[in-house]
Amino acid sequence: MICSVCHQPILPQYYFCPNCGTKINSAPLSTSVRTQAWVYAFSIALPMIAFLFVTRWPGMKYYKSLDPKTKRIGQIAWALLIISTIVTIWLVYTWTQSMIQSSINSINTDFGGL
Ligand SMILES: [Zn+2]
Structure with a gap:
């Protein structure tokens, strides 16, 4: 999986790209x-x-x-x-x-x- 903005490799479980901060997945709200x-x-x-x-x-x-x-x-x-x-x-x-x-x-x- 590659970030669509900065083309750095990212893992599927990431919510945001660690390199440029682009939103990948919607983070779930805390249910604690x-x-x-x-x-x-x-x-x-x-x-x-x-x-x-x-x-x-x-x-x-x-x-x-x-x-x-x-x-x-x-x-x-x-x-x-x-x-x-x-x-x-x-x-x-x-x-x-x-x-x-x-x-x-x-x-x-x-x-x-x-
Ligand atoms: Zn990125």
Whole structure:
């Protein structure tokens, strides 16, 4: 078996070419007990945390107020909520990218060096 990009010899069990890093096979996701426990715990906790934050967020009450000063607090709270949501999405995106990169590196360390 030869890498289609750099034409170096590779073994069939390789997920990535050890020479140029080209993806050969799709690496399976980890199914260890620890990974499973983490995925399940996160799936249970995440909606609950989101629910608590939404129900306890006072911004809406302030925003609906007729008093201009109180309404202003609600508007600022909304703006901060939107900014923080954008920042969170950006952080999750960059975190996901680094997770993908580190998993590629660990796959090559685990399987490429055989
Ligand atoms: Zn290659």
